[in-house]
Amino acid sequence: MSYQPLLISFEEAAELRKHLGQDSLIGNSLALEIAALEAYMPIGIEIPGHGEAGGYEHNRHKQNYIHLDLAGRLYLITEEPRYLAYAQQMLLEYARVYPTLELNTSRDSNPPGRLFHQTLNENMWMLYASCAYSCIRHTFDESQRNAIENDLFKLMIELFVDVYAEDFDIVHNHGLWAVAGVGVCGYAIQDQASVDKALYGLKGDSVSGGFIAQLTQLFSPDGYYMEGPYYHRFSLRPIYLFAEAIERRQPEIGIYELKDQVIKTTTYAVMSTAFPNGVLPALNDSSKSIDIRDEGVVIATNVCFKRYSQDVNLLAMAKHQNKVWVHSSGAGLSDAVAAQADIPGFNWGSLSLTDGPQGERGGVSILRHRDAKSDDSMALLWFGQHGSDHKLHSALDHGHFDGLHLSLFNRGQEFTQDYGYGRWVNIEPKFGGRYIPQNKSYAKQTIAHNTVVVDQMSQNKGDTATAEARWGEKHFFVTDDTELQAMSARVQNYYDGVNQQRSVVMFELPGFTKPLVLDVFKLTSESEHCYDYPVHFKGQIIRTDFDYQQESVLNPLGDAQGYQHLWKVASGSVKDSSLVSWLMGDSYYSLVSSAAKDSEVIFARIGANDPDFNLRSEPVLILRQRGKNQVFANVFETHGYFNEAIEASTDARGQVESVSVLHSDDYATLVELQLTNSRVVMVAVSNQDGDAVNADHQLTVNGQKYQWLGPVKVFA
Structure with a gap:
């Protein structure tokens, strides 16, 4: 036939x-x-x-x-x-x-x-x-x-x-x-x-x-x-x-x-x-x-x-x-x-992918770490082009205003959440199964992502045409040693007059069961701004190391740019470092953050101005700082184990006690981590441009000289 x-x-x-x-x-x-x-x-x-x-x-x-x-x-x-x-x-x-x-x-x-x-x-x-x-x-x-x-x-x-x-x-x-x-x-x-x-x-x-x-x-x-x-x-x-x-x-x-x-x-x-x-x-x-x-x-x-x-x-x-x-x-x-007798879990390793037809429009970098128990950690940093294409239809603007977005994963779960889209797919009673109105008013907005929001406005003023003309650039990508990996990217003028650099360092330390993730988010401007660093997570707050006040009456955090959909649940002022721990599944997570003058920690929850309950009700943590040139230095620590069925809880308190930014300029940023038992770890990140980022570096802070080769160094 x-x-x-x-x-x-x-x-x-x-x-x-x-x-x-x-x-x-x-x-x-x-x-x-x-x-x-x-x-x-x-x-x-x-x-x-x-x-x-x-x-x-x-x-x-x-x-x-x-x-x-x-x-x-x-x-x-x-x-x-x-x-x-x-x-x-x-x-x-x-x-x-x-x-x-x-x-x-x-x-x-x-x-x-x-x-x-x-x-x-x-x-x-x-x-x-x-x-x-x-x-x-x-x-x-x-x-x-x-x-x-x-x-x-x-x-x-x-x-x-x-x-x-x-x-x-x-x-x-x-x-x-x-x-x-x-x-x-x-x-x-x-x-x-x-x-x-x-x-x-x-x-x-x-x-x-x-x-x-x-x-x-x-x-x-x-x-x-x-x-x-x-x-x-x-x-x-x-x-x-x-x-x-x-x-x-x-x-x-x-x-x-x-x-x-x-x-x-x-x-x-x-x-x-x-x-x-x-x-x-x-x-x-x-x-x-x-x-x-x-x-x-x-x-x-x-x-x-x-x-x-x-x-x-x-x-x-x-x-x-x-x-x-x-x-x-x-x-x-x-x-x-x-x-095949034994097939381990898939592992594509750490990698950096370019975006754009010629690879010229930013991209996405991924760090991966597999421990002795075959548990995988992953960090993803996105800095590519706005994900839409108006050559087809304006309604197909799938892009979100989330340059320098960060997602973190280990122990089988994504523990810093990205909201994703606002849609109940093919569920006809929910807006005909199409995108809900809050997809534009919340899910697309910068506050819905784990990246810094400036003056409570979305990147590129929430304008798609403006966003399509901009993209980020890779600063460095280091994966030569599984004990120390790092990635960094920049975006410029996503906010008028504000340049942003995000450097993520994943590193092992003796006595820690999982690698630490240090997120150094550097912002430079000639004008003063309000900087919000949101962290979307799931789970139950376990403890903090600062006082906060719970709201007796819930009000939205703002009236636009996604803030209108966030209930303000509680807030507290912090002068030095701040710590928030939460339990997700059977694992504890701690976020230990540097603070600046007039810093504030805000606890919020998604769902305000949503009369049809279209949005998922999920918690959000916001670190708020004000100033011109600011650095958020935040450490994510995974620790402990919880099993309610057998009433087991171990290491519910992490080992990172505080984080401080000792120095930051166009040359380098130096971050200090205070650990339990009076241990101190220093992390240096190069802010140099071009080939200089890979060169020898020397920095003196508080009389102490630090020397290193390449973009990043951990002094432990």
Whole structure:
């Protein structure tokens, strides 16, 4: 038979059939997919009309394409005739109904489809349905094929390629789904002209649009995607589904080798940003729960293992995902996992990724530390470009005003929280499942992130166009010694006349079970400002070393820029250093902070001016200082253990007692840590520019001379 399914050949299906009933990753993944299809089929086939985003109709169309794809593939593998009949009927019913549907009503600036309120979902439907059709096309007679291809798929292609030509050729995450959907559909119905448009763009130049342009222009040289890991992982599905189809139908293109294997580079970029528990960091509009078990990441893990290299981290990821793609690449990865006796947790190590088409627009740096018990610590510092692209739609401004954002993780949890986006996905009663109004008024604002807020205003005045024209720069990145790692970045004029530098040092000390994290946030200005350093955390406050006053009546902290959504719960003045400890899960965390004149610690909680309870109620700690040139020197210490079930609590008090900034200027900053038992640790950070940051340094403070080579030194 000359016609072959797109992503799984008849021969591969026969090989996969041998894994049915096996207790392996591929065998169990097959069983899960069969169970899902068997549970959905009895509901019957329904082609609903229009509905709300996230409403019944939306979800039914989505579940239809998911299970249509399952039915097509599983028919090839199991040869179960009920799966064939189900897929055939589903496609014929959509072909009958689709021409009768008017365009849906768009609830935002994204253009509508005939099935969904936005074409993005319709692109996804077409891609999955096309994969299913390619699996069973040979089972239809000519009249049925004509009906499905002419009354369904060709009408969809016309909608995306002709009616929405501008969106089809846009180099953007949504554009990826459009070209992948049309390209896969073109292959499935043997329409090479449509495939060529998807590959090379409507002008055929591989520059102004098309899949080639997407791959060569969308990612930085290190593979980072400007909208962040949440949207990056969403792009992996169309990339790999289309790439696999291209490789099988037009191998001469060499899609997997394009631009020095850009598909691998960009895949590893998103994988390597994940926290040790697999959750992807919330940069820009991001869910707090998306992790490497996401379908796109699973597919990418499998295909990378087959097409590129047998990286041990891919084995570790497959073990964590506990499933594989039901595909020949999934079977190969499953066999490799079974053959490996011991697979440690994935560890991409410390790394720094550039942002921007030429790597010129800042980036993200990550420090990782694995201890003797295989527990991973991670610190992430973000200083890239604003995560939006107005070439598509203004409503798709996914960027947050959070330059120099910091997230910290250890003991299996992110212990300084980023709020993520304000959205209850597909929960129709919550604003139709779309972004809640507070996404703009709180989640995007600088106070919602762990970075300094100046004069209670968001960075770049909360203006997207201004933010898009600015980005940070890497100052230094040191990871030569696992006992001492450091990263530093700068942003300039995110606030008028204020320059910011954030240096994060992760280092081991004798007697400490986890590395300490010292955050040195340096601000310089010729004018006096109010500087707020917010820390978002979860858990219960255990102790402080200063007095504070609880508010008898709750009032918002401000009236705009996100402050209107923060209840002021308590506050206290501090003259020297301040300490706040909290319990999260079974671990204690202490934040020990330097203080300046008229310093204040504010305890707040999210939820003010939110009559519909759209926001999550979570605690926030704010360190407030006033002045011109200021330095926040803050130490994060992880310590102790708590188990309520057995009434166990150890080391509830940490070993860092106080932190002081002894010196800071354009040359260097010197920080003193007072520990228990009268121990003293000094940390020196270079503030030099260019090559000078890596040179020899010498500093005399209070009669004591400090000498070091490179950006940072710990004197213990």
